[in-house]
Amino acid sequence: MCQLLAMNCNVPTDIVFSFTGFATRGGGSDIHKDGWGIAFFEGDGVRHFVDHEAAVASPVAALIRRWPIKSKNVIAHIRKATQGQIALENCHPFVRELWGRYWVFAHNGDLKDFAPLQDGPYRPVGSTDSERAFCYLLQELRRRFGDCPPELPQLRDALQELTAAIAAYGAFNMLLSDGRALFAHCSTKLFYLVRRYPFAQATLADDDLSVDFSQVTTPNDRVAIIVTEPLTTNETWQQFHAGELKIFVEGSPLDV
């Protein structure tokens, strides 16, 4: 099993604090040492970093811990291989293009005998159940909506149905973003919180580090963090229900 981390905000924000705690789990405080990856949307573009070294030992992870890349949508993943060998092409997040936008996807869980008909233009490059599920999702979205991206409520309904169908094959906690919205589906375990005014101090569970967010934010900032296991010890994390799909836009969970 793996661990997931995502951030969705209303202003471009750096993820250095959360990534520092999260990356410590990649071979440091935890067993997730079979690679890691992170993707940052910046406008319509994506910065995509993957590595099959443990995150604690990776020179790219060290760069990201120091370099405050600002983004409104970030998805990160640390891997404990269950299916697929330890190789770059099996590291999450995965990136594909649909409707002229990049889509980024990461998965925690294990799908058994998930072998959908793949007759669309999206084919896995690696050998994970996760990339297979991502390609299937995009194939089915394209099949339903053709060349025209749907509005958010229609997209939500389609993803609700597709994620439920995939989750019938096993644990399917997943994060998906097109750089505008962030979709999070929980099948077994996922938490979130929204940091907003008045901001307070937060202390990492995995690292000897605190940040007083009131010193580095403005009153209008809003930041949602979605993660497999709560990252901080002194904030209240909300647990997703099994089967729940949430959409985050501009730092808030939506009711659509």
Added chain:
Amino acid sequence: MCQLLAMNCNVPTDIVFSFTGFATRGGGSDIHKDGWGIAFFEGDGVRHFVDHEAAVASPVAALIRRWPIKSKNVIAHIRKATQGQIALENCHPFVRELWGRYWVFAHNGDLKDFAPLQDGPYRPVGSTDSERAFCYLLQELRRRFGDCPPELPQLRDALQELTAAIAAYGAFNMLLSDGRALFAHCSTKLFYLVRRYPFAQATLADDDLSVDFSQVTTPNDRVAIIVTEPLTTNETWQQFHAGELKIFVEGSPLDV
């Protein structure tokens, strides 16, 4: 106009020496300061780095100058914006998936009024003529060969025809790789050389740096470098003919 650099080898090789000279042109010794990017195949996976900062000032470029990532196929690009604003989504190289493999593409040149019918699954995310040409190439390859990747001679014929058609709209020097072969098309300017045994010393044209390749290679190593302008002052670079498409496999240009 932009500058291109590619490497194709028979054993995974680092590109630190060539990239150091090349990146110096990105805002240092040259005017190419509107972003840069590099993609390394590693097995079937790709490490993809893009930045809209000048390469000389970019923290990621600094990391790559220090970190010897080993790869058999690398494509790099430094950008002088002609079409499309300075933005991450407009930085080359671009990456898409076709036939279950990643394809990496970079372009030097300027296409005028190139607006092909884009009715396949590949759509540009940014606003460059280059990404439009890449999406068109993949669309047409998929249209000709369906779900079955062709053999190299058939692929070469198709690319020869498609690159010639695109070059009718303007300068189309381009690099394309699926991680197995590297395709290089010249319409106005492109050079290459093959480094092989007996290896000698090479001295960068843009930087005060020499490497004695005989000290860092084995007699079986073979490395082809393809570039817009020769990188070294003491090696013999071959110039491509206008309209020439070359395929490099395992460090050698092929006759197919």
